[in-house]
Amino acid sequence: MDANEVNKVAGAILGMLTLAMGIGFFSGALVSPKPLVKAGYELPDNTGAATATAAAPAAAAEPIAKRLASADVAKGEVAAKKCVSCHQFVKDGKNGTGPALYGIVNRAKGAAAGFKYSAGLPAKGGNWDYAALDEFIANPKAYIAGTTMGFAGVARPDERANIIGYLRSLADTPAPLPQ
Template sequence: MDNRMNTIAGWVLFGCASALGLSIASGMIYKSGHPEKEGYPVESADGAEGGGAAEAAEPIAARLAKADVAKGQASFAKCAACHTITNGGANGVGPNVWATVGKPHGHIAGFAYSDALKSVPGNWTFEALDAWLASPRKYAPGTKMTFAGLSDPQERANVIAYMNAQGSNLPLPAVEAAAPASEAEGNVATGTDTNELANDAQPATGAPSVDPAAADEAAKKGQ
């Protein structure tokens, strides 16, 4: 019996010694240290590391002018878990959003809107919906809505166009036309003043005019 216990104890000690030896050896091989640069590099869409400043989105009017209602309906599926958008549709986790565009914040009677959203002044304009869909938590800090938002500006415009077509049907905002390049702008770019060009083409004010015939007669007398 003693020999058996001694054998077991010997194997246990051998196993412990082997584990300790492997631990020391692996520590020597795989030496850990503080990384020179913490974190992981993240490339932005244009390939720049760190995801520099995103390019400013077009105005909502310009995006709505080229919005695709069908694509907006497909994107609205992300909202359908909480919202209905049918005439007379029931409220869910979120309110029914039929004919919402142009209505005041918190316009559905009886729905328990958050105080954060009810405190936002104004109506659900196209601009307001664009900001809300980009980030509900930034638009109304403290809102109960947990949706992270739609980062793609054109996708937001598509969704807004679809929502507008569901009972609101408000006229889309006009797109401001860019001023065409003019000759004056070109002259400014080259440092030329159009007034100076006009003055060069005309005699200075008060300068005597010269009669070609009188000049010819004077030349003959001088001879």
Template sequence: MDNRNNTIAGWVLFAGVCALGLSIGSGMLFASHAPEKPGFPLEDADAGGEAESAVPLANLLAAADPAKGETVFAKCAACHTIEAGGANGIGPNLYGALGKAHGHVPGFAYSDALKSVPGNWDFASMDEWLKSPRKYAPGTKMSFAGLSSPEDRANLIVYMNNMGSNLPLPAPVELPPPGAEGEAPAADAPASEGEGETAAAPAADAAAPAAAETKQ
């Protein structure tokens, strides 16, 4: 009987040793290692993953579509109302916000970070706010990451302006025609050898009468 118990105990001990060995071996085999060269890093939306638009804001506003801006506002509707007399939600009512001070809605608990920003909501400041609230007012309670598309921001701003603000849009900036930058004026272009010789000939001919008059 003792021999049988010893045999059973021996097999149990052997099974435990095998299980421990398998656990250590599998851990070493499937251990995760950081790659020597990272693949494609993910950029934060606030880190400026999208390049700045080459089109001035005034031009984007002039071409903006308020109907598209209303569609973009659907991203804001969870926290804001925009109709006249609308109630505050997580964020303040936005009716007539453009042209007003940053903390203009009575009774709404704005963050000190936003209230401390000088000036009023104009088109440029609203564009910067919509692009990245956390960069525009560091410490703001606004959790929205921002709109990376300049066109979406312009459409939304024009829609907001139509909702109670009605500020005149800035005049579009006249842009140079495509390909005009970097072209040298024709007068500054170096003349070819043939053109140089042709241009020099009349000067020589003009000097001949003057020499004849001097001899006289």
């Protein structure tokens, strides 16, 4: 290869490089990538859908009076196993982490002798009627701010009705069912 040929080859390579750069430059001008305004990418926003599904069962929940009429006391007794780590259900039961619950339906709030309640519970006033029990068991902390009942609640309306039906049975004379 003489010097002339070397020059030709070098020239050809240089020409190709220049062409490649030129193509890159012009195509860059044609399809300029948009700079990212925000880092990362948008996650799908599910909050609307989630509230819709969460709200649906609540809206469908029938009043406790209606649910109690078809409550299953035996199932309620099984479901109430969630409570026994803290509550006794037997007659003359002792207070534990929570107050004894025999005869709780229509009992005054915060009335178990010798139990140290949170300030908020007796302050709520009135008796544990079916509606109050339903609301409390659904979400204790929402019903009584600062309650010491460390229990998340029973979300299912039919399960709450079963439990309340069982609580009602724990009395010498069970309270009348709501009309």
